[in-house]
Amino acid sequence: MNKPVKFxxxxxxSIGDIVLTTPVVRCLKQQYPNAEIHYFTKKKFGFLLEDNPxxxxxxxLDGSLNAMIKELRTENFDYIIDLHTNLRTLHIKLALFRRSYSFKKLNVQKWLQTQFKINYxxxxxxxxxxxxxxKPLNVINDDLGLDYFIPYKDKVERDWIPQTHRxxxxxxxxxxxxTTKKLPVPRMIELCRKINFPIILLGGKEDFEAGEEIAKALGDQLIFNGCGKYNFNQSASLVEQSMxxxxxxxxxxxxxxAFxxxxxxxxxxxxxxxxxxxYKTAFEVIENNNLDCRPCSKIGYKECPKKHxxxxxxxxxxxxxxELPNSK
Known part of the structure; x- marks a missing residue:
């Protein structure tokens, strides 16, 4: 039997970035002979990977990185695929001293875009x-898009949501x-009126009050506030079932x-x-292209730097x- 090649x-x-790496995992596993795939992330994001076949x-990672590195050394990896490329991953690569391939982050280009609106x-x-x-491993894109695997325990049944939305x-x-990535609540209300179809609002506990404002403005026949009521996998299950x-x-x-x-x-x-x-799905972009201050950050802020x-x-x-039969 051929010896496994360990990656x-x-x-x-974060959550989105890890989901975006799933084609790398799949293509490497399916295309590289005898690939054994290990994935290193923070403990709070482990749920995203535990059901990935x-x-x-x-x-x-939940504590000392150096202690983890000692354990990682015992695995004798053949290759390291660095899709984060920061000081922590540099430390890991130097400590394990294995051949590595690293993602190019284009931070300079992003800085030019946010600071001077020069797009390179x-x-x-x-x-x-x-x-x-x-590419150096001769692994190519299979064009199958993203993966997301929901464990059975987190599948949300239709009869668990209001009759109006089933x-x-x-x-x-x-x-x-x-905050600067989110519509203000009055604009969310305006958007939901535009949609004019039963809507399930999804978000964390921190979004619950915003969801309640929207539900109060539009009524429970149109809005079901699911913010803070589901874990992330359960929210993903509702996304999978949505129109x-x-x-x-x-x-x-x-x-x-992914769905x-x-x-x-x-x-x-x-x-x-x-x-x-x-990625690899039908989509429409809703954005304001008539501003000379956008983009102002590659991530976001607690409030608009310009205040408007x-x-x-x-x-x-x-x-x-x-796509909606009753939408106006």
Missing amino acids: LILRFS YIDKTWL LPDIHIVDRYLETL KNFVAYAIGGQH IVFSHDTGLMHVAS KKKVYSIWGNTVPAFGMYP FNCMNQLSFDFDIK
């Missing part, structure tokens, strides 16, 4: 750039890691892509040009939703 994939954050072992970014999705890391519903991921998905620039947008949903992606201070728009937040406050909802 260690490094990506420590292409991963043989998951390593979860390549017109290529970040998934395709992740996969370019595997036949069909729209999923709207109202959360976001930073279409509206989402800010956040992790559930990429989950929707090949039509995605209406809403952009504030960040831009699709950073290469993290919905016009990237969201002046965003036009002039799209046409053809």
Whole structure:
């Protein structure tokens, strides 16, 4: 029997970024002979990987990195695939002293884009750039898109949601890691009125109050506030069951892509040009391109640096939703 070729994939954050690495895992496992795939991430993100059939072992950081490195040394990896490329991953690569291939982050190009609005970014999705890391190994993109695997225990049954939403519903991921990635609540209400179809709002506990405001404004026949009521996998299960998905620039947008949903992606201070728009699925971009201050950050802020937040406050909802039978 041929000896397994052991790979260690490094990506420590965040939810969306880890989901975006799933084609790398699948293509490497399926195309490289005898590949044994190990994935190293933070403990809080381990749930994203535990049911992935292409991963043989998951390593979860929850404490001393040096202690973990001692354990990793015993595995005698053949290759390290660094999809994060920061000081932590550099430390790991130097400590393990194995052949490595590293993702090019293009931080200089992103800085030029955010600071001076000079666009030297390549017109290529970040998934395709992740996969370019595997070119020396003759692994290529299989064009099957993203993966997301939901454990049975987190599958949400239709009879667990309100009767008003059981036949069909729209999923709207109202959360976001930073405030400048999210519509203000009055604009979310305006958007939900535009959709005019049963909507399940998805987000964390921090989004619950915003969801309650939306539900109060529009009524429970139209809105079911699921924010904070489901873990991430359960929210993903609802995304999988939805007709279409509206989402800010956040992790559930990429989950929707994995399930090949039509995605209406809403952009504030960040831009699709950073290469993290919905991948290998139908989508429409909702953004304000009439501002000279956007993008202002590659990640986001707690509040608009200019105080006007016009990237969201002046965003036009002039799209046409053809997928919904009762939408106006």
